[in-house]
Amino acid sequence: GDSVTQKEGLVTLTEGLPVMLNCTYQTIYSNAFLFWYVHYLNESPRLLLKSSTDNKRTEHQGFHATLHKSSSSFHLQKSSAQLSDSALYYCALSDRYGSSGNKLIFGIGTLLSVKP
Amino acid sequence: EAAVTQSPRNKVTVTGGNVTLSCRQTNSHNYMYWYRQDTGHGLRLIHYSYGAGNLQIGDVPDGYKATRTTQEDFFLLLELASPSQTSLYFCASSSNSQNTLYFGAGTRLSVL
Known part of the structure; x- marks a missing residue:
C-alpha cells in the first residue's frame, strides 16, 4: 500500500543554518499529490506547501x-533556519487529485528544533 | 478562513468509560476526518465521512465509532475507553475540489 517515510524523528539546528527535512514515498499512482503540513505547539496543523x-x-x-517522481522524494528545505521554525513537520501523500476522498497518508513527522 | 472547532479541548476518563468527542466545521466542506496523533506514529486516520449519514473506515478504527449527523457535525465515540486510546485527537475537513485539510485545535484525551 501507499506509504510515506520521514527518517528523522528529530532534527536540531542552530539558527541561521540551512534546513532539510527528508521525505520519501511509495505509491502505485502516477498522479500523487505530496504535502508538507506544519504543526506549531498549541496550534492546529496547517498546510505549508503541496505539489x-x-x-x-x-x-x-x-x-x-x-517533487521528484524518479526518486519518490519531496524534501523540505529552507536556506536559513529561524527560531520560529521550531515545530513538527509532516510529509503527506494523496493518490487522488481534486477528487472525492482526500484521504491523506502522513509520515511519522519530524520535530525541528532550532537553537540560538 | 476555514473554521473547525473541537470540543472538549481536554478530557480525562477512566478505563471502560464512555467518551464523545465533537467536531463542527463552518467551511461548507463535504469531507470530515478524525485523526489521532501519537509520537512515533504521526497522524493516523480513524474514520472519515463525505457527508451527513456517511461513514468510512480509516486506518486505525478499532475501538472507535463515528457519526456524521449533519454536514457540519462529526462525532467520535469511544464506548469502552482503554488506556491505549490516550492520545491527541484532531478533526479536519476538506472540500471535494480542494485536497487541503483544515484542522481543528485538537482534543487531548487521557484514559486512566
Missing part, C-alpha cells in the same frame, strides 16, 4: 520543496 508536478519547485513562507 503534484514533477521537478517543479514549490515555495511558501521561505520554505521550498521539489
Whole structure:
C-alpha cells in the first residue's frame, strides 16, 4: 500500500543554518499529490506547501520543496533556519487529485528544533 | 478562513468509560476526518465521512465509532475507553475540489 517515510524523528539546528527535512514515498499512482503540513505547539496543523508536478519547485513562507517522481522524494528545505521554525513537520501523500476522498497518508513527522 | 472547532479541548476518563468527542466545521466542506496523533506514529486516520449519514473506515478504527449527523457535525465515540486510546485527537475537513485539510485545535484525551 501507499506509504510515506520521514527518517528523522528529530532534527536540531542552530539558527541561521540551512534546513532539510527528508521525505520519501511509495505509491502505485502516477498522479500523487505530496504535502508538507506544519504543526506549531498549541496550534492546529496547517498546510505549508503541496505539489503534484514533477521537478517543479514549490515555495511558501521561505520554505521550498521539489517533487521528484524518479526518486519518490519531496524534501523540505529552507536556506536559513529561524527560531520560529521550531515545530513538527509532516510529509503527506494523496493518490487522488481534486477528487472525492482526500484521504491523506502522513509520515511519522519530524520535530525541528532550532537553537540560538 | 476555514473554521473547525473541537470540543472538549481536554478530557480525562477512566478505563471502560464512555467518551464523545465533537467536531463542527463552518467551511461548507463535504469531507470530515478524525485523526489521532501519537509520537512515533504521526497522524493516523480513524474514520472519515463525505457527508451527513456517511461513514468510512480509516486506518486505525478499532475501538472507535463515528457519526456524521449533519454536514457540519462529526462525532467520535469511544464506548469502552482503554488506556491505549490516550492520545491527541484532531478533526479536519476538506472540500471535494480542494485536497487541503483544515484542522481543528485538537482534543487531548487521557484514559486512566
